[in-house]
Amino acid sequence: MIHKVLPVGMLQCNCSVFGDEESREAIIIDPGAEIEKITEILDRHQLKVKAIIVTHGHIDHVAGAAKLRALTGAPVYMNERDLEQLDLLAVQAAWLGVSTPERTQVDVSAKEGTLLQLGPAEFHVLETPGHTQGSISLWIPQETKLIAGDTLFRDSIGRTDLPGGNPRQILSSIKAKLFDLPGEAAVIPGHGPATTIEREKQQNPFLRNL
Numbered sequence: 001m002i003h004k005v006l007p008v009g010m011l012q013c014n015c016s017v018f019g020d021e022e023s024r025e026a027i028i029i030d031p032g033a034e035i036e037k038i039t040e041i042l043d044r045h046q047l048k049v050k051a052i053i054v055t056h057g058h059i060d061h062v063a064g065a066a067k068l069r070a071l072t073g074a075p076v077y078m079n080e081r082d083l084e085q086l087d088l089l090a091v092q093a094a095w096l097g098v099s100t101p102e103r104t105q106v107d108v109s110a111k112e113g114t115l116l117q118l119g120p121a122e123f124h125v126l127e128t129p130g131h132t133q134g135s136i137s138l139w140i141p142q143e144t145k146l147i148a149g150d151t152l153f154r155d156s157i158g159r160t161d162l163p164g165g166n167p168r169q170i171l172s173s174i175k176a177k178l179f180d181l182p183g184e185a186a187v188i189p190g191h192g193p194a195t196t197i198e199r200e201k202q203q204n205p206f207l208r209n210l
């Protein structure tokens with residue numbers, strides 16, 4: 001499996017490009033910006049995008065989705081509870097002092113149990129609300145990898161002071177869904193360096209009392 005993590009945009013959102021060498025199909029997660037960096041990898045590895053997944057509706061994760069959808073024809077998956085975040089894109093853009101991006105169409109609501117297949121790998125949608133109400137994570141058991149969006153970071157957790165945030169809910173999402181995964185599972189957060197479930201169980205100062 002090809003897996004490239006590209007920090008994109010002003011807030012350096014970690015965009016993941018997964019590609020299956022057999023079928024030459026790809027899944028893109030969180031195309032926040034700099035779509036040309038993504039298409040360059042797709043071209044280099046001769047990959048065709050089969051799905052675009054957005055972990056939540058914040059501008060730094062979703063801003064490039066409309067453009068990538070138009071370029072590739074691939075469907076966009078996002079949890080329907082974050083459609084309210086897309087209604088706030090102009091507000092989010094104003095906070096950052098950037099222009100408002102095109103609002104993406106959401107083709108499929110990514111819900112608990114939604115399953116996408118890429119070659120031999122399954123991408124399981126886990127609903128992990130708290131950072132936003134529609135925040136999801138992706139668990140890929142064949143790769144022992146978690147794409148955590150802005151729910152869990154190395155040594156930190158997602159902020160809960162923005163619209164739709166809930167501090168108790170993010171902790172229970174981490175405890176019930178993410179800390180149930182194998183300790184050796186690699187975690188690719190929405191921003192910053194990778195980690196593992198075990199490391200965050202042991203060392204994350206926000207999760208001491210979980």
Ligand SMILES: [Zn+2]
Binds near residue numbers: 056058131150
């Ligand atoms: Zn966010």
